[in-house]
Amino acid sequence: MGLGELCIAPLVQEQATTLAPKNLRGVVMGIVMLSLAFSNLAGVAISKFMSVPSVNGKINYLESLEIYKEGFLKVGIFNLMLVIVFLFFFNFIHKVVTNSSCTKN
Secondary structure: OOHHHHHHHHHHHHHHHHHOOHHHHHHHHHHHHHHHHHHHHHHHHHHHHOOOOEEOOEEOHHHHHHHHHHHHHHHHHHHHHHHHHHHHOHHHHHHHHHHHHHHHO
16 A cells, blocks of 8 residues: 555545445445555556566667656546446436435434
8 A cells, every 4th residue: 555545644534434335335445445455456456557578787768758648648538437437327327326325314
């Protein structure tokens, strides 16, 4: 975990338990922990994917620029695809959240 994750994790966990319905608090906390695990796994995969090779301890800076350019382009395209998927499921998520908040009150 990075410093930012260590600072924000307690706040996320508190909000997850506060906002979740009583019968789903364990499930929501599991989802929060699972998302942290997957983010760490994704970080390892991205760092291996974008590693810069060195020859005798020296790095070719032009080659590293190409590796980073291609890597960040792929990360950006992946994030754009995630946004499209989330927009596709927006109505379903909105209905679930609205029904949950209506039954909570």
